[in-house]
Amino acid sequence: MRKPRRAQEAGVAGNGDRLVMIGGGMVAWRLCRQLVEHGLHRERRITVIGDESCPAYDRIRLSECLEGTAPADLALDRREWYGDHGIELLLGATALAVQPERNLVQTTLGERGYAQAVLATGARPFLPPTPGAELPGVFTYRTIADVTAITALAERGRRVVIVGGGLLGLELAKGLADRGLNVCILERSPGLMVRQLNPVASGILRAQVEGLGIAVHVDVRVEDIATNPERGCPLVVRTAERLAHPADLVVIAAGVRPRDELARAAGLTCSPSGGVVTDRFLRTSVRWSSASRSNDPHGTKAALTMHLWCRSLPLFLQSSTNPSILLSIHEPYPTAGRRRATHLGTLRPHR
Ligand SMILES: Cc1cc2nc3c(=O)[nH]c(=O)nc-3n(C[C@H](O)[C@H](O)[C@H](O)COP(=O)(O)OP(=O)(O)OC[C@H]3O[C@@H](n4cnc5c(N)ncnc54)[C@H](O)[C@@H]3O)c2cc1C
Structure with a gap:
C-alpha cells in the first residue's frame, strides 16, 4: 500500500508539496524515474506538462x-506508468x-500551482x-509528429532536399x-559537420556520404523555397549560386535553439545567446523564501525554499544524479564523467 504523503501528514495545504x-x-x-527510484514521488504531487501528444x-x-x-516503440515509459506512480501527466x-511571484504555471x-x-x-x-519555409512539404526534424509526416510524404515522393x-541532416x-529516395544535402559551411570535425575529417565524411548515393553541395546559401512551376516535383529550393533543386519534400535541419521564452518572460536570467543561466546547483536566478508567500492562495506553507530549476540533457546522461537535490541544496551539479550518447549511423552501408 502506498505510504501517505509526508506533506499531507504534515497538514500542508495548497501546493506546498507540488513539483511541476x-x-x-x-x-x-x-527526473520522474529518479524521483520514483528514490521514493520521492510519495512525498510530493508531481505534474508533468508536455505539449506533445505522447509521453x-x-x-x-x-x-x-x-x-x-513504430513511433510507439520509442516510448520511454507507457502513459500508465505515470499514473501508477501518482504522477499527473498533462x-x-x-x-x-x-509566474514565480505567485508560484503558478498557466x-x-x-x-497549476507549485512549490x-x-x-x-x-x-x-x-x-x-x-x-x-512555411509551404506544405517543408518540415523540420525533431518530433515524432515530424518523422511521421516526413515518412508519409516520402512514401509518395522521390526527391528530398535537406x-x-x-x-x-545526415x-x-x-x-x-535507404528508403530509395533521391537525397540532396545543401550545406552553408565549407563542409559537413564542421562544428564537430576538422576539414580533413569532414572531407572523409563527405566522400563516405556521397558514396551512399547522397548528393552533397557545400558552401551554398539557400535563398528561398518556392512552388515549382514545372511538372514533376511540387517544390524547388533555390540558392544564391543560382542553383535550383526540385523536391517533393524539403527538410530544414539547421540546428536548434533553446526554448527559453517562458524563462525570459518570467524574468529569469538568460544568456544572450540563449538558454537559462543557472548556478552550479542548476538553480535559476529566481528564488523566494516560502515565508513571504504565505498569504498567497497559490503559495506554499511548506518549509522549503522555492526554486525554479533548469535541467537539460546532461542530467539525462548523468545516471548517478541524485534527485534529492530537489529537497536540499547540498550537492552541486556534477559535471564530470558523463556518458557519451551520440551515435552517428551514416556510415553503415546500404541495406
Ligand atoms: C533525430 C535526433 C537525434 C539526436 N541524436 C542525439 C544524439 O545522438 N546524442 C545526443 O546527445 N543528443 C541527440 N539529440 C538531441 C537530444 O534528443 C536532446 O538533447 C534531448 O531530447 C533533450 O532532452 P530535453 O528533455 O531537454 O528536451 P526535449 O527532448 O526537446 O523535450 C522537451 C519537451 O518539452 C516540450 N515543451 C517545450 N516547451 C514547452 C511548453 N512551454 N509547454 C509544454 N511543453 C513544452 C517540448 O515539446 C518537448 O516535448 C538528437 C535529437 C534528434 C531530434
Whole structure:
C-alpha cells in the first residue's frame, strides 16, 4: 500500500508539496524515474506538462522510424506508468507562462500551482528566415509528429532536399536514402559537420556520404523555397549560386535553439545567446523564501525554499544524479564523467 504523503501528514495545504515539470521530454522523464527510484514521488504531487501528444520518448532514436520502427516503440515509459506512480501527466498541454511571484504555471489546460518548478523545455529547430519555409512539404526534424509526416510524404515522393549538413541532416539523409529516395544535402559551411570535425575529417565524411548515393553541395546559401512551376516535383529550393533543386519534400535541419521564452518572460536570467543561466546547483536566478508567500492562495506553507530549476540533457546522461537535490541544496551539479550518447549511423552501408 502506498505510504501517505509526508506533506499531507504534515497538514500542508495548497501546493506546498507540488513539483511541476514544464516540458515532457527525455529529461523530465528521467527526473520522474529518479524521483520514483528514490521514493520521492510519495512525498510530493508531481505534474508533468508536455505539449506533445505522447509521453516522453527516446528522441535520439527518432531516425529508427525511417527504418520502420513504430513511433510507439520509442516510448520511454507507457502513459500508465505515470499514473501508477501518482504522477499527473498533462499531454498536449502548453505552458503559457510561469509566474514565480505567485508560484503558478498557466497552461492551455488550466493552471497549476507549485512549490518547485523544473524547466525542461529542451530546444526547438532553428528556422533560418527563408521565404517559403512555411509551404506544405517543408518540415523540420525533431518530433515524432515530424518523422511521421516526413515518412508519409516520402512514401509518395522521390526527391528530398535537406537544408543542413549537420548530425540531424545526415541521419535523415541516410534514412531517406535507404528508403530509395533521391537525397540532396545543401550545406552553408565549407563542409559537413564542421562544428564537430576538422576539414580533413569532414572531407572523409563527405566522400563516405556521397558514396551512399547522397548528393552533397557545400558552401551554398539557400535563398528561398518556392512552388515549382514545372511538372514533376511540387517544390524547388533555390540558392544564391543560382542553383535550383526540385523536391517533393524539403527538410530544414539547421540546428536548434533553446526554448527559453517562458524563462525570459518570467524574468529569469538568460544568456544572450540563449538558454537559462543557472548556478552550479542548476538553480535559476529566481528564488523566494516560502515565508513571504504565505498569504498567497497559490503559495506554499511548506518549509522549503522555492526554486525554479533548469535541467537539460546532461542530467539525462548523468545516471548517478541524485534527485534529492530537489529537497536540499547540498550537492552541486556534477559535471564530470558523463556518458557519451551520440551515435552517428551514416556510415553503415546500404541495406
Ligand atoms: C533525430 C535526433 C537525434 C539526436 N541524436 C542525439 C544524439 O545522438 N546524442 C545526443 O546527445 N543528443 C541527440 N539529440 C538531441 C537530444 O534528443 C536532446 O538533447 C534531448 O531530447 C533533450 O532532452 P530535453 O528533455 O531537454 O528536451 P526535449 O527532448 O526537446 O523535450 C522537451 C519537451 O518539452 C516540450 N515543451 C517545450 N516547451 C514547452 C511548453 N512551454 N509547454 C509544454 N511543453 C513544452 C517540448 O515539446 C518537448 O516535448 C538528437 C535529437 C534528434 C531530434
